[in-house]
Amino acid sequence: MTDVDNWPPNPTIGLMPAEAARRWPDREALVFEGRRWTYRELDDEIARAARALIGIGVGRGDHVALWLSSKPQFIFLFFAIIRIGAVAVPMSTRYRRIEVEHVLRKLDCAVLILTPQVGPADLAALAREVLGLDATPAAGGKVAVADFPALRRIVLAEPGDMPGALSWDDFLGHADAAPEGEVARRAQAVSPDDMALICQTSGSTGLPKGAMLNHRVIRLGLDRTAAQGFAESDVHIHFLPLFHSFGLLVLTFHSILTGGRIVLLDRFDAAEVVRLVDREKATTLHGFDTHYRDILAFGDRHPEYDLGSLRFALFPAGPESLSGIVEEVNRRLCPTGSGYGLTETSTTVTATPGGATLDQRARASGMPMPGVELRILDPDTGRDLPPDAPGEILVRYYGLMTGYYKQPGATAEALDAAGWLHTGDMGLLRPDGHLRYLGRYKDLIKVGGESVSPAEIEHLLLRMEGVAEVAVVAAPDPRLREVPAAFVVPGPGATVTLEAVERFCTGQIASYKVPRRVISIDALPRLPDGKVFRRALRERLAETA
The missing domain is CATH 3.40.50.12780 (ANL, N-terminal domain)
Known part of the structure; x- marks a missing residue:
């Protein structure tokens, strides 16, 4: 370690x-x-x-x-x-x-x-x-x-x-x-x-x-490897894109800082990941919900591959809609660890400590690492909020971006005079000291005067028979300004209709949270970091309005 x-x-x-190279000259560093x-x-x-x-x-x-x-x-x-x-x-x-x-x-x-x-x-x-x-x-x-x-x-x-x-x-x-x-x-x-x-x-x-980043991010990497127990014996399956900070500044840094071995893929392929875990006796995975669902599904179809060497999976958690798949990975593959971060923070500034409970792994986003300060602010009043109260996440530490290149106005909006980064993310600090990320404020749906979290509706719809994946975004409405619209990836042979969704939701959530449109889609569009590309879904809604 x-x-x-x-x-x-x-x-x-x-x-x-x-x-x-000075420390481990003859150890394997990279496989491709x-x-x-x-x-x-x-x-x-x-x-x-x-x-x-x-x-x-x-x-x-x-x-x-x-x-x-x-x-x-x-x-x-x-x-x-x-x-x-x-x-x-x-x-x-x-x-x-x-x-x-x-x-x-x-x-x-x-x-x-x-x-x-x-x-x-x-x-x-x-x-x-x-x-x-x-x-x-x-x-x-x-x-x-x-x-x-x-x-x-x-x-x-x-x-x-x-x-x-x-x-x-x-x-x-x-x-x-x-x-x-x-x-x-x-x-x-x-x-x-x-x-x-x-x-x-x-x-x-x-x-x-x-976002301009300096070399101070190495300290964050060292603290993260210590918190999550990475060692030179680790073999990391690396399928995350290197152009994204998660794949570059987290996984790549983890391995080099500890003398581990990177098994690199130029794209994600669940079958190849499972085969490589078996062949290379891999110990760690890093990814998002779609990756883990595909890995588990392929593993189920091919029990001849041994995944028993896995000891840890990094899986950013927090929203309730992810808790089920996180628990499944913990039960069927290995313990997971979470983290919260964004480009401007040079990746994750929180980490799940060793000995964390399943609830902390599945419904929290880790604890702040040394030197990292977090605040939760009421976005309307600017006041600090108590534990368990959701608000905007603010971060301050030594490795924040120094600003946006040649964009002083955008920099001033994000970084205040006291050095706090205003993330635009919604979250809360739990009484146990863990941060819980809940989503982007810009993704909230304003139904009349009510704020609706897409994650809440998504979590409910994932329990509905026939729904494999779902993403909820705002659809324009002439009376209420916005209403929820659900993009649904149906399971094999399933059909999901608006009427069925309405029946399922009635009595379980407030009526204004029930989706007013349901659109079936073969696959959800995603950004390189694995997050749903909600702007693309909103644009598709505008085209079909």
Whole structure:
């Protein structure tokens, strides 16, 4: 188990793998599609990528966009960028034209490194369209795009075709151009207070904002590994997207900080997860409700696979609608731990302690970690609320974002003068000291003068026969302003109608909470972090109104 005090004082993110290589040089660090890297080999890959970045002209403070699938190159590049004092800008592979244009221009990206094809998405073609590169000649191996004045280089992390872009092999060939010892010199010049990365908010209600994070998040990672008992014997199945802070700053950091082994998948596939747990004797999973439901279902169909090596599953909990699946995972797989956080807090700032009860694992979001302060405020009066009273969650600690990049107005709205982050999330502090996350305030439905929580209705409807999944959003109403609408994923062979939902809900919840519309859907749209993409559902409602 990792002791916070055993790490060097004021560590920096770029040197984390180097410290791990010093401690555990011959331990396996990374597994991907049958290939394996020790910690020494992992650090060698990062060092080579760092030299190549210097060789193509990446300087201190330059912003480097990573538009990559979850493959080893992402890990190599992420730590290499930060090691030489540049700033990593992870981008979702689900982004399309408007979002790509927004990030590359507004965040002043000097270099774009991309995977040309991710599943059916042709990212190279999309980048050509956004940048207009088909009509832009390359000069000296660089690109020049008038509408994106900061952009100088494009690198393809895998084979593909794009004007002016360096292939992966050509990129690595530039490592020879880096002066001897330059990587080490730049790494030593990095301060823990320097900006290390810019993580994008989910964009669930608009274009993403770039949250600026520094190296202080390492301390949070160390405290989290200690709270949740991670050790060098752990084998972590990693299917969460690396461009998202949960997959990058939680799971990846956990493993490197403790000398564990990452078994990496470039996408979630329940069958492959179960097979890898059996083959690699994995000890941990990290994911959301959909992931665990699929894993349990595949495991039921294939009892020949042994999942008995699992000892811990990180599963953010709190809303009552999740309690049933959390309890099922605890009963059938292994104990779970919860946590609460968001991009602006550089991931989870709470953790479920060892020895927690099932109720605390299933209906709470963990306890604040050392140095983390939480408050629950009445959003109308601004007053602090007592235990068990729901209000807005405020967070203050050493690792909060320093602000949104070049958005002082949005920064001032989120961070007050006393250093508190106003999250916009609804939650409560339980008498036992655990936080309980209840949902986003913007997702509340205002029915007349009444506030309705979608999570309450979802929890009820999940008990209805024939309902496999459900998400409730606000539908416009000329008299009441908003009413609940339920998007339902029916179970196999089931049909769920509005009339059936009304009959089921009557007498169980107040009449104004009963959904006025029911829409059957094959699958709920989700954001990269696994949360339901409620904006997409609201847009679908508007289209069918």
